[in-house]
Amino acid sequence: MSAVDKAKNAAQDAAGKAKETVGKATGDHSTEAEGKTDQSKADLKNAGEKVKDTFKH
Known part of the structure; x- marks a missing residue:
């Protein structure tokens, strides 16, 4: 997995x-x-x- 993909997924x-957290705090179940x-x-x-990484090796 590339560092870019990791960063995007983490973000x-x-x-x-x-x-x-915002949804819980405001009672907005949709959020x-x-x-x-x-x-x-x-x-x-x-x-x-x-x-994918497993199959590459």
Whole structure:
């Protein structure tokens, strides 16, 4: 996995955590759900990159 991909995934995960926190604090369930979705997407991308790395070796 390239450093750029890692950074993008980490940024997406951090943004998702921030959205989730804001959603919880304001009682906005939609924003909270969006944050959780963003975190899940970042996790899936990381998993996909790890699979690619495994097959490259």
